Amino acid sequence: MDTLSFTVAEYQGPLDLILHLISKHKLNIFDIDISSLLEQYLNAINSWKEQNLEVSSEFLEMASRLVYIKTVSLLPRHEEEHEKLRQDLTGQLIEYSICKQAAKTLGSLYIGQDIFVRGPAPIKIDPTYTLTHPASVLLAALSDAMGRGARRLPPSQEVFEPLVHRPIVSVTTKIFSVLRTLRVDGRVKLDRLYRMNTDRSGVIATFLALLELMKSGKIALQNDQVELISAGKKQEPVSSPR
């Protein structure tokens, strides 16, 4: 127990340790060299282990995160992802360093232990609750209260259904949906049709539906304006591209 609190006393957590390493080894927080940070980080953890200190899971989690960021950096054509992972870490570190600074400032303001107040005078007043509420608020409050407890139970199978069985959107459905939209508006922006979908399979089905409709000459794409023209509006079935 003592050993554990020793670790905790030295660093508030993995972010704290990283901030320490960054300042100690003069790394640039805005352009972290992941390889050398990872090396320093693992050295620190290993030295704790040698001293038989308990290393809490949060430190190990961060170690695996750093390893992952480094791995991504080694993969070809993953610069973007690597950059994003690195920036996420930088952002978190900056946020935490601001938090540390705020904590330090607050700490210097603390006068709580030197200010004394007194308890309420023992005057006989009637503290009985006098307001009234509809009983329905009780039910709402109960379901809020149980929200936490209920979530400790294993989730039911239905919860997983939508994850396993994605709804398959048929092309036919989308053909109808596109035509219905056109019947109302006459023309419509292509990206609006796509934005009406909430998932990838819907977007694909919309795309296929559009190809199908163009092939059959029911609609046409108005060159670079990204608009659809209903063939029913008596327009050129296929406009000549510029």
Added chain:
Amino acid sequence: MNWNRLERQIEAIVFAAGDPIEISRIAQALDVEESVVRHCINRIRERYFDDQSPFDLVMLDNAVQMCTLPEYGNVIRSALELRRTTPLSQAALEVLATIAYNQPVTRSFVEQVRGVDCSSIIRSLVKKGLIEEAGRLNIPGKPIAYRTTPIFLRSFGLSSLEQLPVLPEEPEEEKGEAKQLEGQMDFFEL
């Protein structure tokens, strides 16, 4: 002897003590004779009187307590009783509902349901007369059980516990989902 400074320190101590505090303890803390403390207390009382202060130091045996003059009783009471009109917080409502639907229950049951400490909320609900102790449960540790009171029924317009709104069969979340889907259909049908 800096009388003024001593008086201030005594005022501070007696104020912070709240309850009557022995002259001897004050004397010890200030490292002076008890007679000095008594003398200071008299000086403070005279000053309060001259200044028409609403406070007084009252001697009880060998202890002293700071209190307000009786003529302020009414205005104090009316200010403090206005507290009763503060509506229950969300947290207090959750504790109350948990007790209402499961009574008699222990504090630890309520805390298990909510996942956070509820001792001060339970204390304030007892003070407000909305719940009360219902003896001790016959399980290890003999914890205190709580139940709702007639004031609870009155506050929520119920004539008995049987009238508590019934829990819906299906869990809330599913219902919310169905509603959500309906909303989405509307969107498609634009």
Added chain:
Amino acid sequence: MNWNRLERQIEAIVFAAGDPIEISRIAQALDVEESVVRHCINRIRERYFDDQSPFDLVMLDNAVQMCTLPEYGNVIRSALELRRTTPLSQAALEVLATIAYNQPVTRSFVEQVRGVDCSSIIRSLVKKGLIEEAGRLNIPGKPIAYRTTPIFLRSFGLSSLEQLPVLPEEPEEEKGEAKQLEGQMDFFEL
């Protein structure tokens, strides 16, 4: 308007309340405008200051509380035989700061900022009365949100959250780089 009388009544009410009491309640009990109460409070504070009284009235949001000045802390502690409470830990201060500047926030938000589990610290801050539940956030899972309390304000000598010290701006991508790093170095070299 009998200012003197009003001041006395306000002193009596605030003293007897012990806990912070809302200006609006005092105004209602005395049947005067809130601005009148605020004006009286300022006059009382000035008088306490001029008289070198050990007391002060502190404003905590829209409430007021009577307390002793910090310089009397030692003598009060020794008279009441209180041990000096351990100061807030670095971890507790970090959690408090995160909540104070972002409230209302959930536990998981705090844990994300600090990168470590904070449940026991949050529990102890609730027990100390420095933070409290602020209902639930209307996001999936309806997590409990926390906010700071009047005791927090009082303990840090603030009369409202607007008085929280200004945080350093989040450094902009390139501009403030050098400056920010200098500041951080100072901070690290503690």
